[in-house]
Amino acid sequence: MRIWVSRPEPGASRTGRRLAELGHEPLVAPVLAVRPTGTPLPPGRPDAILLTSANGAEALGRTPGMEGLRAIPVLAVGARTAAAARAAGLGPVEEAEGDGAALAGRVRARFAPGCRLLLAAGEDRKAEPAASLAAAGYEVALLVAYAAEAVAGLPEAAAQALAAGRLDAALHYSRRSAEVAYERAAAAGHGGAFGRLRHYCLSDDVAAPLEARGIAAHFVAMRPREEDLLAGLADRF
Incomplete structure (x- = not known):
């Protein structure tokens, strides 16, 4: 299948490579850009660090003052976030089963x-x-470590592919990326083409903004993990 990957980098290119390995034709065209906020650490030494995304792990690893916190236990939401935490020199790291609960x-x-x-x-x-x-x-002390900023307009590669009917499906990894992908496509005059794609969503929460606009999700992963999402691509019809 010809599949639009709209999630931000660096995850978008990684997903694109996975899709190519599976025999699909990926179109990597993010609608969000992740930027570290540079917010300083809150005062006080924590007993543990919680991470809900790989982006958070990467941004935290670059936060000034982290040198003294690198031996504190880290609890990550899932395997990808845990791997990013280890790569950032955090830990020891323990991973949960994929969601906030x-x-x-x-x-x-x-x-x-x-x-x-x-x-x-x-x-x-x-x-x-x-x-x-x-x-x-x-x-719970919150550190807003990064922000995902929406692109100004629909990426040109996605606009051309939608206009020419060269896409079969779209992968959605977050509620916000799904929402922004629709909004940018609709604003560029390609809302109908976007709606006709087969939409593969990481969770019910990710699918919600599409369904609110009358766009049915073709597949929703049972667990919010990339492996579960990509497994759904075998069900093409």
């Missing part, structure tokens, strides 16, 4: 209420795991 469960199993947790996340983030952990008595 699972990450919160790992925290409760490892640390007692009252512990101080440093959550490194993006500017656009979900309520979990911070909300349930704070309600359970944990002290």
Whole structure:
């Protein structure tokens, strides 16, 4: 299949390579760009660090003052985030099963209420795991380590492919990237072509902004993991 990958770099190129290995024709055209915020670490030494994305891990690893925190336990939301944390020199690292609820469960199993947790996340983030952990008595200090900024317009390669009918499907890794992909396509006059694609989504939450606009998700992964998402490509019809 000819598949649009709209997630930001560096994940977009990595996904593109995976798709090519699987025999697909990827179009890597991100609609978001990840930028580190440069926000300083909050005061105080945490008992553990929580990471909900690989982008957060990479940005945290470059944050000034991290040198003194590199031996603190890290709980990562999933395998990709855990690998990014290790690559950034963080850890020891333990990985959860792929979502915020699972990450919160790992925290409760490892640390007692009252512990101080440093959550490194993006500017656009979900309520979990911070909300349930704070309600359970944990002290959660938030570091907004990066922001995912929407591109000004539909990438030219995507515009040409949609106009010429040279795309069969789109992969969506986040709620925001799915929403921005639709908005940029619609603003460029290609909303209909976008809607006719087969849309493969990492979770129900990712599919929600598409379905709110009447665009059905062709496939939603059972678990929010890339392997589960790519496995869905075998079901083409």
